[in-house]
Amino acid sequence: MVNMKRHRILIIDDEQNILESLEMFLCERGYEVACASSGLEGIEKNKAFIPDVIILDVRLPDIDGLELLKQLRENNHDKNIIIITAFHDMDTTIKAIKLGACEYIPKPIDIEELETAICRVLKSCTYTEKRTSSPSDISVSYEKGKIIGKSGVMKEIFKSIGMLSENRITVLIEGETGTGKELIARAIHYHSPYKNYPFLAINCSAIVGTLLESELFGHEKGAFTNAIFTKKGKFEIAGEGTIFLDEVSEIPFELQAKLLRFLQEKEFERVGGIKTLKSNARVIAATNKNLWKMVEQGIFREDLYYRLSVANIKVPALRERKSDIPLLTEYLLKKINCELHKNIVRVEERGMKRIMEYDWPGNIRELENILTRAAINTQGDVILDDTISSMLNAKEAISRSIDEGDEILNLHELERRHILHILNRTHWHLGKACSLLGLSRPTLRKKLKIYNLSTGMVK
Ligand SMILES: Nc1ncnc2c1ncn2[C@@H]1O[C@H](COP(=O)(O)OP(=O)(O)OP(=O)(O)O)[C@@H](O)[C@H]1O
Ligand SMILES: [Mg+2]
Secondary structure, three states: OOOOOOOEEEEEOOOHHHHHHHHHHHHHOOOEEEEEOOHHHHHHHHHHHOOOEEEEEOOOOOOOHHHHHHHHHHHOOOOEEEEEEOOOOHHHHHHHHHOOOOEEEEOOOOHHHHHHHHHHHHHOOOOOOOOOOOOOOOOOOOOOOOOOOOOHHHHHHHHHHHHHOOOOOOEEEEOOOOOOHHHHHHHHHHOOOOOOOOEEEEEOOOOOHHHHHHHHHEEOOOOOOOOOOOEEOHHHHHOOOEEEEEOHHHOOHHHHHHHHHHHHHOEEOOEOOOOOEEOOOEEEEEEOOOHHHHHHOOOOOHHHHHHHOOEEEEOOOHHHHHHHHHHHHHHHHHHHHHHHOOOOOEEOHHHHHHHHHOOOOOHHHHHHHHHHHHHHOOOOOEEOHHHHHHHHHHHHHHHHHOOOOOOOOOHHHHHHHHHHHHHHHOOOOHHHHHHHHOOOHHHHHHHHHHOOOOOOOOO
């Protein structure tokens, strides 16, 4: 592709070989190129050269790249900046997007990806799905709450998080179980200026009827049996913070009207109360059901659906972004090492292949469970092929054999199997398992102990 109009590109990177190869490549493509190997030089060249696009490495010897990005944006608001970095994780992307970067390219640089990004930036700052590189020489460190992903869809999600953390609009996060919906909701909150206010999560399926209403909006003393004291609800406690309504599809129909009113007017009354209260809490909701289908079936209010999905994030299933599995595995192993005081470095090659082939119906939570169990069963520092294969084979077998067999079981064995079955179905989501089993968390924990059940067991 040769550009008739000579666009100017400034590259700021301290690695000489990157500067040289990018300069050569871009000159060949007909761009006019200037290079800077430090932040200060970058600022100078920006003024003198007046580039159309800046390619900026966020790791520079003299100035933090994100700080430089801020300065470049402050001095010249219509700059189109492409960030390059080895830290292709959520934090850098979100910060870069918030500071006004248009594009984000992980190192090692895929030259075609960079070129596509340049074309797009030159055309406009709007993003379309892009090809992703598949670098393997990458390394991630464990950090609580980090969202891992370098596939195109995940980069899009990072961008959305960056943008949504700048405002307070209501967000609906949709995705299968274990895809990271709560993680995303937390990221929006903790990257926002309101991060010091509470983030309060509430699982709408785990609490029934009036109790859910009271949990959300509070109650007055004597409002119902057991309402001995006046209690503030989550909306009152949150202040300027965020209320995360998990499994929002499970909100009873009558309560949907009250939530709608809150979203419209920011007003509500405690259960049994007459005084109208106000709250500025932001709402982020999540669902693993098809909420629109529920609207069509008449079991979820259409007006509430629209109020909730002012902004919408669709989280892909893990099988739709398998290119992220190696990085996720590496990250999860680090997380597991911290938790179990282990030193697992990798999964053997065939085991990794098996992981790549498996369908992951329980998504990242299921991957984490399998790796945890594998780590527990591993003596050395490498998880063996057989460990992974036998676990995944057993999982597949159990999903085939569910409901099969007509053995006579005693009640204890029946209970044990049923609890295990539900735990496997919910991919060991204890909250969900409790609500499906109709048990409280302490009771479930007691039963896990009695039946000697632990995370990830399949038999
Ligand atoms: N992209 C990711 N990077 C790292 N860890 C992740 C990612 N996505 C999910 N996880 C981890 O997977 C587990 C499940 O994530 P989370 O609870 O956010 O999923 P969810 O979509 O809310 O699931 P559910 O619908 O079952 O409530 C958590 O331990 C979370 O830390
Ligand atoms: Mg969740």
